[in-house]
Amino acid sequence: MLTMSAMSALGQGTTGDPSAPLDILKTARQKAQSSQLNASSIAQGGNNAGIVFTILFAVVGIGLAGISGVKLYKSSQDDNAREDVGRSLMGLIVGSGITILGVIIGVVTTYMTGNT
Template sequence: MNYKDMYYRALATATVIGWGTVTALAQATSGDPSAPIDFLKTARQKASSSSLNASSIATGGNNAGIVISIIFAVVGIGLAGISAVKLYKSSQDDNAREDAGRSLAGLVIGSGVTILGVIIGVVTTYMTGSGT
């Protein structure tokens, strides 16, 4: 007996036993042949009653755009307000630790973000007809 082939013999035996088990299990299970058709009918009914269509997606996207523009406007107002207060403090006190240049840049950027947020929000709302 050759021991070099033992691995291959064991592998072949396991394969034959495995296929025999699969065949026995396939014969033992008896299913309803109309089950896939019933599953397909149920899936089609659920798809037809779904609210996922083009108009609901457009409405959701429009609402998300309005929320994002409001968030940008609020963040811009906050940035501009904080920068304006720091700019005022640095202009009143010569020994202030705040840098006037950074405060001025923050004021300009915050104002720009606010303006863009408001303009984009207004244009989006009125151009799509959801605000009238």
């Protein structure tokens, strides 16, 4: 039984199209050439992601500095304020630092890479 099934499988191998592997290879090469997955596309995508990350970093810093500045102002106006002045001052400093770093890194990166 095993021999009969092996013989029938060997006999069916000669009826296929001999150019089929070449057609598959040709199609694969055409798809690879039209693909957007190349080094310059990946570099541009990474650059765009870096710009978005830098802008997000700066916006978070502005928000932190703004909230801390408002809390610091309110606590300085009210003698019975429950807010801790030290935490508000530290938040203002950290938020300003994050904003400055985000903007400086963004400007320097854009200037050095020549992307506008």
